Amino acid sequence: xxxxxxxxxxxxxxxxxxxxxxILALVVRSNGRLTKAVSLVGGxxxxxxxxxxxxxxxxxASGPLPYYLSNWPAPYGITLVADGLxxxxxxxxxxxxxxxxxxxxxxxxxxxxxxxxxPLYHFMIAGVAGAxxxxxxxxLFVWFEVMLMASxxxxxxxxxxxxxxxxxxxxVLNLLGSAVMLVAIGGLYATTGTLNMAAMADRLANPAVYDxxxxxxxxxxxxxxxxxxxxxxxxxxxxxxxxxxxxxxAPVTAVLAGVVKxxxxxxxxxxxxxxxAAAEYAGGSALGFVGPLLLVAAIAxxxxxxxxxxxxxxxxxxxxxxxxxxxxxxxxxxxVAATAPGLPVPASAPGETLAAFGIAAALVYAFxxxxxxxxxxxxxxxxxxxxxxxEFDQLGxxxxxxxxxxxxxxxxxxxxxxVPPLIGFFGKxxxxxxxxxxxxxxxxxxxxxxxxxxxxxxxxxxxxxxxxTRSWNAVFWGEPSTRVETALPKRWQTGGRExxxxxxxxxxxxxxxxxxxxxxxxxxxxxxxxVGFGVGAEFVLDAAATAGEAATDTAGYVDAVLPPEGGVExxxxxxxxxxx
Amino acid sequence: MTQWLLAGVLGTLFALGTFLVLRRDxxxxxxxxxxxxxxxxxxxxxxxxxxxxxxxxxxxxxxxxSDPLVQALxxxxxxxxxxxxxxxxxxxxxxxxxxxxxxxxxLGGEGL
Numbered sequence: 001x002x003x004x005x006x007x008x009x010x011x012x013x014x015x016x017x018x019x020x021x022x023i024l025a026l027v028v029r030s031n032g033r034l035t036k037a038v039s040l041v042g043g044x045x046x047x048x049x050x051x052x053x054x055x056x057x058x059x060x061a062s063g064p065l066p067y068y069l070s071n072w073p074a075p076y077g078i079t080l081v082a083d084g085l086x087x088x089x090x091x092x093x094x095x096x097x098x099x100x101x102x103x104x105x106x107x108x109x110x111x112x113x114x115x116x117x118x119p120l121y122h123f124m125i126a127g128v129a130g131a132x133x134x135x136x137x138x139x140l141f142v143w144f145e146v147m148l149m150a151s152x153x154x155x156x157x158x159x160x161x162x163x164x165x166x167x168x169x170x171x172v173l174n175l176l177g178s179a180v181m182l183v184a185i186g187g188l189y190a191t192t193g194t195l196n197m198a199a200m201a202d203r204l205a206n207p208a209v210y211d212x213x214x215x216x217x218x219x220x221x222x223x224x225x226x227x228x229x230x231x232x233x234x235x236x237x238x239x240x241x242x243x244x245x246x247x248x249x250a251p252v253t254a255v256l257a258g259v260v261k262x263x264x265x266x267x268x269x270x271x272x273x274x275x276x277a278a279a280e281y282a283g284g285s286a287l288g289f290v291g292p293l294l295l296v297a298a299i300a301x302x303x304x305x306x307x308x309x310x311x312x313x314x315x316x317x318x319x320x321x322x323x324x325x326x327x328x329x330x331x332x333x334x335x336v337a338a339t340a341p342g343l344p345v346p347a348s349a350p351g352e353t354l355a356a357f358g359i360a361a362a363l364v365y366a367f368x369x370x371x372x373x374x375x376x377x378x379x380x381x382x383x384x385x386x387x388x389x390x391e392f393d394q395l396g397x398x399x400x401x402x403x404x405x406x407x408x409x410x411x412x413x414x415x416x417x418x419v420p421p422l423i424g425f426f427g428k429x430x431x432x433x434x435x436x437x438x439x440x441x442x443x444x445x446x447x448x449x450x451x452x453x454x455x456x457x458x459x460x461x462x463x464x465x466x467x468x469t470r471s472w473n474a475v476f477w478g479e480p481s482t483r484v485e486t487a488l489p490k491r492w493q494t495g496g497r498e499x500x501x502x503x504x505x506x507x508x509x510x511x512x513x514x515x516x517x518x519x520x521x522x523x524x525x526x527x528x529x530x531v532g533f534g535v536g537a538e539f540v541l542d543a544a545a546t547a548g549e550a551a552t553d554t555a556g557y558v559d560a561v562l563p564p565e566g567g568v569e570x571x572x573x574x575x576x577x578x579x580x
Numbered sequence: 581m582t583q584w585l586l587a588g589v590l591g592t593l594f595a596l597g598t599f600l601v602l603r604r605d606x607x608x609x610x611x612x613x614x615x616x617x618x619x620x621x622x623x624x625x626x627x628x629x630x631x632x633x634x635x636x637x638x639x640x641x642x643x644x645x646s647d648p649l650v651q652a653l654x655x656x657x658x659x660x661x662x663x664x665x666x667x668x669x670x671x672x673x674x675x676x677x678x679x680x681x682x683x684x685x686x687l688g689g690e691g692l
Contacts, residue, residue, distance in 0.1 A: 138653055145660045152667055161678040165687055168606065168675055171668055175613045176601065178664070182620040182657055189650070190627035 010056055011067040011082045013049035014090055014129040017042060022122035032114050036105050039118035043101040046125060050094030057087035058546050064560035066135065074135070074561050075196030081135035081561055084550030085274075085359075088543050089132045089266050092367055095529065096258045096374045097125050103378055103522045104251035106515035107385055112157060112249075124150035124255070131263045135561055137185050138195045140267065144181070144231070148174050151260060154252045155244050166243035173240050177230040184223035191216050197275050198561035201554050204279035214279050221276050221286055225268065225293065232264030234331060235300040238324045242308075245320035250381020253316075254374035257323045262366050265330055268294070269359055269551050277341065277355075278554045287338040287355070295335030295449055299456040302328030306463025310470065315390040316380050318471050319373065322416065325460055326369045329427075332453045333361040333434040340446040341552070345437050350430075350545030353552060354438055360541070360548035361430035367540055368415055368427035371533070375412040375526040379405055382519045383475070385511045387487045392471075397480030401488040406476045408523045413468035415530050418461065422534040426541065431457055492516075586626050593619035606675060606682040610668045617661040624654045 021042025028034045056062055064083035068074060082090075101121060108117050127147025134140050152174075156167035189195055192203045192212050203210040204217065230237040245253045276286035283289070305325025312318045337358020344353065351357040382405055383390050387398070399406040411422065418428030435454030439447050480488070511519070533540050550557070597619055600612025628650035635648035676682050 138656075142656060142660070145664075149660075149663060149667070152664075152671075156671065156674070159674065159678075164671065164675045164678045168671055168687075171664070171671060172601070172609060172613055175664055175668065176616060178660075179613075179616045179620040182617075183623055186620070186624040186627040186650070186653075189653075190629075195649075 007067045007071070008056075008065050009067075010049075010052050011065050011080055011133065013052060014046060014094075015080075015126055015133060017045040017049045018122050018126035018129055021045065022119045022126060025118040025122060029114060029116075029119070032110065035118050036113065039101065039122065040105065042122055043098045046122075046129070047094040047098045050090040050129070053082050054087045054091035054094075054543075057082050058084055058091070058543050061546070064550065064557055066561045067133075073563050075194050075199035078139050079135040079196060079198070079561055080133045081198070081557070082133055083557060083560070084543075084546040085266070085269060085363075085548075086132045088363060088547040089262060090129060091543070092262065092370055093125070093128055093132070093259045096370055097255060099522045099526055100251040100254045100258075100374060100378070103254070103381065103519055104249065106518045107251060107381055107511060108157075108249055116153065117157070120150045120153050121252070121255075123147075124154065124260070128259055128263055132266060135197050136195050137188060137197060137200065137271075141178070141181055141185055144263070145178060147260060147263065148178070151252075151256060155248045155256075157249055157252065158247070162243070163247040166240075166247035170240040170244045173230065173237075177227045180223055181227040184220045184227070187220040187223075188217060191220070196561070197270070198558045201275045201278045202558045202562060204276065205554070205558075207279070214281060217276070217279060218281055218286060218289060221272070221290070222293075224271060225290055228264045228267045228271075229297055230264070231267070232261050232327050232331070233301075233324055234264075234297045234327055235304050235324065236297070238301065238304070241324055242317055242320040245323065245377075246314075246316050250377055250384065253320075254377040254381075257319075257377060258370040258374040261323065261327060262370060265327070265334075265362065265366060268331075268334065269362070272338065273341075273355055273359060273551045274554055274557055277552070285341070287341045291335050291338030291340075291446075292449060293335075294331055294338055295453050298328045298331035298335050299453060300328070301325060302332065302456050302460035303463075306460050306467070309467040310463060312467075313392050315383070315392070315395075315471055315475060316377075318467055319376050319380065322464070322467060323369075323373060325463065326365075326373065326416065329431055329457060329460060330362050330366045330369065332457050333358040333365070333431050336434050336438045336450045336453045339449050340438055340442045343438060343441055343446075345441075349433065349437065350541055351548045351552075354434070355552045356545070356548035357437065358434050358548070359551050360544040361427075361434045363544040363547050364423070364430050364540055365427035367533070367544070368422075368424040371526060371530050372412045372415040372422075372424060375408060375523060375530065376416075378519070378523050378526065379409045379412065382516070382523060385519065386492065386516060387484055389483060390475075392474035393481075394483045395475045395481055396478045397476070397484055398488075399476040400491065401480055401484055402492045404492075404520050404524065408527050409476060410472065411527045411530055413472060415534070417464050417468055420534070421537075422530055423537060423540060424530075425534065426537045428457075428461065430541075582630050583626075586622070590619055590623050590626070593622065604684050606672045606684060606687075607669075609684070610665070610672055613668060614661070614665045617657075617665070621654050621657050621661065624657060625650055 025035050025038050064081050067080040069078045124147055127143050130143030152171050155170050156163050192200050194200050203212045207214045233241040272290055279286055301324050305321050309318045309321035337355045341355035342353055345357045349357050350360040380390050415422035415424035418424040435450050438450035597612045597616035600608045628647035633645050635645035
């Protein structure tokens with residue numbers, strides 16, 4: 001065994017920071033102020049750590065950086081790998097977790113914050129970061145569980161009738177998903193003899209050398225696909241989404257929709273485009289099998305989510321259903337790309353093959369959805385705290401009374417629709433372009449599927465315009481409703497008099513004028529980010545292109561992670577799942 | 581022989597778990613989930629195979645041992661399953677406190 005390459009601590013930094021913050025917040029939780037301080041410092045630390053990983057891997061173009069825990073060489077020990085895809089997803093998570101945390105500090109009830117909010121929040125982030133970084137399939141399961149365990153409690157956090165019911169279906173569905181994932185992982189281990197993703201890709205690519213029967217892995221991969229679709233909330237695994245998003249506190253929903261959902265997307269890309277893409281089955285590649293499945297699920301999500309969102313009478317529910325639709329937009333390019341992964345694309349598009357291009361498009365769209373949807377859910381939270389309701393029939397005329405909020409909602413909504421210069425425009429453009437390129441250059445069934453995917457996203461885009469417009473009209477346009485009159489008799493000025501009277505009387509929390517000012521600042525920051533990344537879209541597009549290339553470069557991934565001789569015979573493997 | 585026996589046990593466990601998950605009573609649903617998780621654990625252990633000797637002690641002289649990795653995996657999975665089952669049971673109690681029922685039909689009928 002050669003000595004492993006020198007471990008770069010920057011790779012583990014996001015996980016370590018989040019875990020340390022969670023534990024520290026648990027230790028000092030008797031002191032409310034100190035807990036908040038620890039949590040905020042940890043939140044800043046996490047964002048900085050993800051920025052460091054992103055800078056090193058994507059901006060510095062370092063290639064995949066492996067981190068061997070306790071210096072156990074791959075595939076014997078647990079390996080963390082930061083490649084372009086992981087680093088981009090991490091960077092994205094860091095952009096949202098901090099604003100949501102600041103929002104939570106003022107909006108979550110003081111008792112809730114004393115009790116358990118901060119440790120849970122950081123455990124959830126640790127699970128997200130671990131899932132993005134791990135290079136081991138069983139370890140992925142463990143990080144999923146870390147993330148889900150915290151999110152179960154955060155969904156039921158307010159603990160009322162709706163919350164308990166929503167959490168029940170969320171918990172039961174995800175527990176079943178976990179059991180299915182375990183079955184798939186066990187089967188993969190029995191067939192390939194390894195849990196390390198790089199080693200698994202290597203063995204699937206050279207089945208004769210390692211004496212691996214590849215056929216069973218296709219079925220096991222399909223099991224994994226269903227689990228990841230459940231985490232991402234794709235139709236037909238979307239049942240938990242609306243209730244859970246409605247039940248969780250606004251900042252938690254922002255992170256659930258913005259980041260936790262993307263973990264499912266990430267896992268699909270990582271396992272199918274990096275690992276299973278290497279295998280050759282009797283009827284074609286694994287991507288060829290899952291491509292149509294992904295596409296059908298994505299199209300169904302886009303249409304179902306769009307139709308359902310148009311018909312809702314509550315802003316938070318509109319946004320929750322919109323999340324199902326938007327995940328459809330993210331997955332359509334993945335499905336199209338998977339049906340014809342090797343197709344060459346025009347030089348002007350990011351990536352050299354359709355697979356890389358599709359992933360880049362999916363990531364830019366995911367980036368847009370993360371920022372825009374988090375922003376919108378935080379606007380919902382602010383409305384809840386100022387006016388005390390997000391039902392359409394209770395609201396109206398807020399554009400005049402709360403212009404900052406109205407402007408923020410408008411920017412978020414326009415980015416969902418895809419209006420330039422916001423980043424949503426580039427997301428939509430790339431998603432459409434993947435369909436056009438694959439439809440025009442492809443052949444046979446793949447081309448037909450690409451055109452169908454394109455048509456579905458165009459129809460989905462029309463639905464997006466419909467539900468954003470409807471929400472805008474109902475909430476911000478027109479004359480102020482009675483409830484708005486009571487809550488905000490005059491234009492809401494940050495730092496002005498207490499506008500939270502109605503909310504407090506209605507069982508909501510009195511957040512206070514200062515708290516509301518903080519909420520407004522957080523929302524405004526996300527608006528600036530949406531506009532800024534839209535104007536500087538080059539940066540996002542480059543990162544997504546790097547991620548797409550990294551995700552499809554199986555050989556590069558394998559070479560970076562496995563020791564040069566690649567010897568994996570004989571010695572009984574040591575604790576691949578021991579970390580806990 | 582062991583393989584056949586375990587295959588039968590696994591099939592029965594998964595069937596039983598699925599049956600319970602589809603009941604109306606939330607407590608039974610939680611039991612069903614617990615059984616499905618345990619079945620997955622048993623399945624995981626069987627994936628290591630039963631050909632070799634017990635993977636304990638000094639086996640430089642003896643025949644190749646069975647794969648001990650799956651046992652490490654299953655230990656992790658059991659701990660996680662323990663935590664989640666406890667959470668699900670507490671949640672069931674909270675659901676009962678909030679709604680006065682643990683019948684899924686009645687819970688769902690309250691409207692979303």
